[in-house]
Amino acid sequence: MEMCFNKSFEDIRTMDPKMLEILSMAHRVAKSTSNVLITGESGTGKELVARGIHRSSPRSEGPFIAVNCGAIPLELLESELMGYERGAFTGALSRRVGDFEFANGGTIFLDEISSLPRPLQAKLLRILQEREIKRLGSNKTVKLDVRVIAAANVDLEEEVEKGLFRQDLYFRLNVVPIHLLPLRERIGDIPLLLDHFIKKACSKMMKNIHGYSTEIIPILQRHPWPGNVREFENLIERVVVLIEDGKLISIKDLPPNIVISNSSGYSQIQEDTLGLREKCMVYEKVEIMKALYDTKWNRGKAARLLKIHRNTLIQKMKKLNIPSGSKKGANNILDNGR
Numbered sequence: 001m002e003m004c005f006n007k008s009f010e011d012i013r014t015m016d017p018k019m020l021e022i023l024s025m026a027h028r029v030a031k032s033t034s035n036v037l038i039t040g041e042s043g044t045g046k047e048l049v050a051r052g053i054h055r056s057s058p059r060s061e062g063p064f065i066a067v068n069c070g071a072i073p074l075e076l077l078e079s080e081l082m083g084y085e086r087g088a089f090t091g092a093l094s095r096r097v098g099d100f101e102f103a104n105g106g107t108i109f110l111d112e113i114s115s116l117p118r119p120l121q122a123k124l125l126r127i128l129q130e131r132e133i134k135r136l137g138s139n140k141t142v143k144l145d146v147r148v149i150a151a152a153n154v155d156l157e158e159e160v161e162k163g164l165f166r167q168d169l170y171f172r173l174n175v176v177p178i179h180l181l182p183l184r185e186r187i188g189d190i191p192l193l194l195d196h197f198i199k200k201a202c203s204k205m206m207k208n209i210h211g212y213s214t215e216i217i218p219i220l221q222r223h224p225w226p227g228n229v230r231e232f233e234n235l236i237e238r239v240v241v242l243i244e245d246g247k248l249i250s251i252k253d254l255p256p257n258i259v260i261s262n263s264s265g266y267s268q269i270q271e272d273t274l275g276l277r278e279k280c281m282v283y284e285k286v287e288i289m290k291a292l293y294d295t296k297w298n299r300g301k302a303a304r305l306l307k308i309h310r311n312t313l314i315q316k317m318k319k320l321n322i323p324s325g326s327k328k329g330a331n332n333i334l335d336n337g338r
């Protein structure tokens with residue numbers, strides 16, 4: 001079973017009710033020319049949603065120009081956005097059409113808008129108000145018909161309060177706010193995304209993975225995913241690269257930091273609330289998980305690596321709640337995208 005909202009948003013997989021509601025709103029807002037502000041942690045799908053809005057808008061035939069305001073050196077950003085005439089400044093050897101003009105008739109996506117320096121915030125505000133632009137070094141104004149979608153992975157309202165972001169610009173951009181939930185707040189999507197990314201990685205790498213053992217689902221659901229869907233996708237791709245063709249993905253194939261982050265991890269050892277006994281248990285668990293991973297969950301080999309008896313290892317695994325790594329409860333992905 002796969003869920004997607006509609007054709008324009010088909011690369012966004014979710015069955016989370018809140019996310020579906022957000023996508024439905026994005027779909028409705030696409031019909032207008034209102035500015036949209038998309039917020040959400042890194043890797044939550046802000047750019048995917050921006051592209052979806054463009055695709056389902058009446059201007060879908062027009063260009064979609066994405067500008068990462070955080071990645072372009074500040075001294076270049078203005079000329080990138082506005083364009084310039086030959087000789088507008090030293091080094092302007094030929095004229096350049098700016099991103100706003102490029103986006104004319106379509107959508108401009110201003111990513112990491114919080115990185116925009118104050119002077120440029122003022123210029124952007126003016127462009128949004130007047131709907132026209134002048135290239136640097138030119139007196140000619142160009143009429144703009146551009147839909148603006150901005151994105152931020154920081155709380156812009158907080159930036160406004162701190163005086164880092166202009167309030168008037170914030171209000172202008174935030175006509176329709178769209179907030180994307182972090183993955184850890186929609187863990188019901190994990191099985192769906194797992195299927196999707198296994199298929200995606202398999203077809204990219206011409207591999208044939210039969211599916212996964214269901215024991216990995218709760219493990220993946222308990223990981224906090226600070227990098228959200230992007231981190232999740234990268235992990236699955238890595239797992240698919242490393243696994244033998246024709247196998248099922250099981251606990252053995254997950255890197256120890258993912259399995260450990262569930263219940264306990266090294267970071268917990270730093271916590272003063274833990275007594276020496278608990279700290280030792282966390283430490284033991286981490287070391288055992290590493291040995292199991294390094295030996296592809298061969299308990300005999302792992303025990304030798306740890307220089308303990310195999311039975312001691314099995315006892316410790318039980319005590320520390322480490323799964324045995326068996327393949328019971330397999331979830332086959334029959335049509336795996338090949």
Ligand SMILES: Nc1ncnc2c1ncn2[C@@H]1O[C@H](COP(=O)(O)OP(=O)(O)OP(=O)(O)O)[C@@H](O)[C@H]1O
Pocket residue numbers: 011012013014040041042043044045046047048049153229230233
């Ligand atoms: N719901 C989803 N379904 C399928 N893939 C997704 C979903 N959300 C995100 N992705 C995947 O995660 C990657 C990151 O998404 P995107 O670039 O849109 O995130 P972002 O919010 O813009 O991140 P950043 O703030 O780091 O720029 C995408 O390339 C896409 O492959």
Ligand SMILES: [Mg+2]
Pocket residue numbers: 046047111
């Ligand atoms: Mg992005």
